[in-house]
Amino acid sequence: MSRVQYLLLLPVLLFASFWICKMKFLDAAALLPVLPAFASPAGLERPNVCVVKASGGNDSAPAIIDAFQRCGHNSGENRGKVIFGNETYHVKSIMNTTGLSNVDIELHGTLLWDTNIPYWLNHSLPVGYQNQSSAWLFGGENIRWDGFGVGTLDGNGQVWYDFINGTNNYPGRPHQITIAGTKDSIFDSIRFVQSQMWTMTIIHSQNILLEGIYVNSTDTKQQVGFDFSSLNTDGADTVYADNITFRGWTVDNGDDSISTKANSTNILIEDCDFYTGLGIAIGSIGQYDGVFEIVENVTARNITINNMRYGAYFKTWTGVSSGYPPNGGGGGLGYAANVTLEDFVLKNASGILAVTQCTSYNSASGNCDTSKFHIRDLTSRNWTGTTTSGVMADVQCSAASPCTGVVIDEMDGIVTTTNSTVPEIYLCDSVIDPTGFNCTGEPWEENPRR
Ligand SMILES: *[C@@H]1O[C@H](CO)[C@@H](O)[C@H](O)[C@H]1NC(C)=O
Ligand SMILES: *[C@@H]1O[C@H](CO)[C@@H](O)[C@H](O)[C@H]1NC(C)=O
Ligand SMILES: *[C@@H]1O[C@H](CO)[C@@H](O)[C@H](O)[C@H]1NC(C)=O
Ligand SMILES: *[C@@H]1O[C@H](CO)[C@@H](O)[C@H](O)[C@H]1NC(C)=O
Ligand SMILES: *[C@@H]1O[C@H](CO)[C@@H](O)[C@H](O)[C@H]1NC(C)=O
Ligand SMILES: *[C@@H]1O[C@H](CO)[C@@H](O)[C@H](O)[C@H]1NC(C)=O
Ligand SMILES: *[C@@H]1O[C@H](CO)[C@@H](O)[C@H](O)[C@H]1NC(C)=O
Ligand SMILES: *[C@@H]1O[C@H](CO)[C@@H](O)[C@H](O)[C@H]1NC(C)=O
Ligand SMILES: *[C@@H]1O[C@H](CO)[C@@H](O)[C@H](O)[C@H]1NC(C)=O
Numbered sequence: 001m002s003r004v005q006y007l008l009l010l011p012v013l014l015f016a017s018f019w020i021c022k023m024k025f026l027d028a029a030a031l032l033p034v035l036p037a038f039a040s041p042a043g044l045e046r047p048n049v050c051v052v053k054a055s056g057g058n059d060s061a062p063a064i065i066d067a068f069q070r071c072g073h074n075s076g077e078n079r080g081k082v083i084f085g086n087e088t089y090h091v092k093s094i095m096n097t098t099g100l101s102n103v104d105i106e107l108h109g110t111l112l113w114d115t116n117i118p119y120w121l122n123h124s125l126p127v128g129y130q131n132q133s134s135a136w137l138f139g140g141e142n143i144r145w146d147g148f149g150v151g152t153l154d155g156n157g158q159v160w161y162d163f164i165n166g167t168n169n170y171p172g173r174p175h176q177i178t179i180a181g182t183k184d185s186i187f188d189s190i191r192f193v194q195s196q197m198w199t200m201t202i203i204h205s206q207n208i209l210l211e212g213i214y215v216n217s218t219d220t221k222q223q224v225g226f227d228f229s230s231l232n233t234d235g236a237d238t239v240y241a242d243n244i245t246f247r248g249w250t251v252d253n254g255d256d257s258i259s260t261k262a263n264s265t266n267i268l269i270e271d272c273d274f275y276t277g278l279g280i281a282i283g284s285i286g287q288y289d290g291v292f293e294i295v296e297n298v299t300a301r302n303i304t305i306n307n308m309r310y311g312a313y314f315k316t317w318t319g320v321s322s323g324y325p326p327n328g329g330g331g332g333l334g335y336a337a338n339v340t341l342e343d344f345v346l347k348n349a350s351g352i353l354a355v356t357q358c359t360s361y362n363s364a365s366g367n368c369d370t371s372k373f374h375i376r377d378l379t380s381r382n383w384t385g386t387t388t389s390g391v392m393a394d395v396q397c398s399a400a401s402p403c404t405g406v407v408i409d410e411m412d413g414i415v416t417t418t419n420s421t422v423p424e425i426y427l428c429d430s431v432i433d434p435t436g437f438n439c440t441g442e443p444w445e446e447n448p449r450r
């Protein structure tokens with residue numbers, strides 16, 4: 001070190017030693033008020049630890065947004081924390097808390113969404129896909145959110161299930177939360193109940209683990225039916241998402257348990273218990289005319305299916321574009337490749353495995369052979385349990401792009417509830433060189449399921 005550098009540093013060293021001596025006689029909290037740049041308004045809180053105060057019956061959204069603004073943007077060396085106590089936080093307005101970094105979130109209580117339907121229809125924020133919208137945009141990097149098995153997001157969804165009265169994808173109906181622009185993050189032991197619509201969409205995100213998540217969107221008024229009760233209450237949807245793990249989920253709902261949509265890659269779904277809804281969905285995809293989208297490297301394993309429509313199903317739009325998303329579309333390009341579905345246990349499933357390339361505007365029929373979206377290397381292996389169906393698989397691929405590399409094997413642990421025989425029917429259209437099974441006929445009907 002040169003003499004000049006030493007002279008410049010001297011005042012700094014003197015100032016620092018003054019503070020170090022002084023600190024011996026003061027505790028750290030007492031020091032905070034004299035460091036205004038680092039002190040929080042609450043005074044004695046550590047500067048980047050925020051405890052969110054519930055606003056009684058009033059809107060807690062401003063306090064939540066404020067807490068994330070103050071404590072949600074940190075360096076890796078000095079992580080922040082946002083703590084929700086064991087209270088009910090009423091949420092009466094939209095929230096956008098994206099761009100967070102290095103923050104731990106503790107949720108001990110409940111966020112309860114308000115039921116002012118006209119407000120949400122007019123204010124919900126765009127998700128960025130399918131013209132869908134959301135009550136809360138959330139995201140960032142290096143986030144760890146723990147709900148300890150009790151922290152709950154409650155969408156108060158019954159009012160929405162009553163209100164939409166069977167209308168698919170009601171415009172402006174909000175998803176509960178959208179995890180957007182998120183990387184290297186963990187969501188642990190959080191509960192999501194009575195979601196207004198889809199529970200969560202994970203979009204423009206990568207390297208996320210969601211573990212021990214409980215989702216239950218049960219319509220307590222309308223009867224369970226596959227087109228009506230809790231319609232559009234998907235457990236989770238991935239869009240433009242890479243390396244996402246869903247482990248140890250419970251989902252009870254009226255639609256897709258977990259759905260991998262446009263550009264979902266390297267997705268693992270394991271050790272899950274699904275109830276009532278439609279099953280694991282690959283798609284829908286191929287909705288945007290001429291746009292190339294993919295699903296690749298999806299594994300689902302050790303999945304229990306309780307009283308559901310399918311174990312798993314694929315759905316692509318037809319090659320004929322009609323109308324606009326969310327309810328219209330078609331003509332999309334791309335592929336779904338390397339999807340492995342293994343170690344499923346079915347309990348009273350009404351269907352087992354299905355592929356349809358017939359999805360179209362408002363479930364219009366026809367054009368099932370027009371999709372150019374290619375499904376390949378789909379393996380379904382080692383499923384056991386009970387079903388009411390005699391059809392093991394209904395694989396309706398498009399003649400414009402026949403399915404290849406379809407393996408359905410080691411499925412003879414499945415028996416029907418009616419006569420305890422293994423389902424023997426494999427309905428196929430445009431399936432090239434099937435492995436592990438022989439096609440026994442053509443699909444009985446078009447399956448336009450969205
Ligand atoms: C949270 O509060 C509820 C009642 O408001 C109480 O029953 C419950 O035990 C509390 N939980 C914890 C972990 O303190
Ligand atoms: C959400 O906030 C971010 C800034 O944090 C902004 O860039 C983005 O446009 C906002 N999104 C919406 C839909 O308002
Ligand atoms: C719900 O829709 C059905 C037709 O699907 C109609 O008969 C009924 O009146 C509607 N109910 C309400 C409350 O709008
Ligand atoms: C995938 O995400 C997990 C976190 O869930 C991370 O540990 C892992 O390194 C990521 N893999 C790659 C290839 O980035
Ligand atoms: C979901 O909630 C309904 C209604 O409260 C309840 O009957 C059902 O048991 C719950 N499902 C699961 C899997 O906990
Ligand atoms: C399968 O998943 C269940 C949860 O549904 C879990 O309890 C069990 O340990 C898992 N089995 C294996 C072999 O990982
Ligand atoms: C989706 O993936 C395809 C194939 O990798 C790529 O060409 C396209 O740009 C991606 N789209 C988006 C919006 O990321
Ligand atoms: C298929 O995906 C799995 C992960 O889901 C991966 O381990 C495997 O290497 C992939 N196979 C190919 C041929 O890409
Ligand atoms: C699928 O997995 C294989 C093997 O791990 C990898 O080489 C390939 O890049 C993955 N595909 C995508 C789209 O990430």
Ligand SMILES: *[C@@H]1O[C@H](CO)[C@@H](O)[C@H](O)[C@H]1NC(C)=O
Nearest residue numbers: 302303343344345382383384
């Ligand atoms: C088949 O699946 C069952 C149920 O998940 C599992 O217990 C068993 O170990 C699997 N068998 C093989 C050979 O992987």
Ligand SMILES: *[C@@H]1O[C@H](CO)[C@@H](O)[C@H](O)[C@H]1NC(C)=O
Nearest residue numbers: 388389390391416418419421
């Ligand atoms: C057993 O039941 C299934 C489903 O109802 C049916 O498709 C099949 O033909 C029945 N098999 C026999 C031998 O009766």
Ligand SMILES: *[C@@H]1O[C@H](CO)[C@@H](O)[C@H](O)[C@H]1NC(C)=O
Nearest residue numbers: 408409434435436437438439
């Ligand atoms: C399919 O049919 C061929 C010809 O009858 C037969 O040799 C083969 O064993 C069958 N495969 C299966 C999996 O049943």
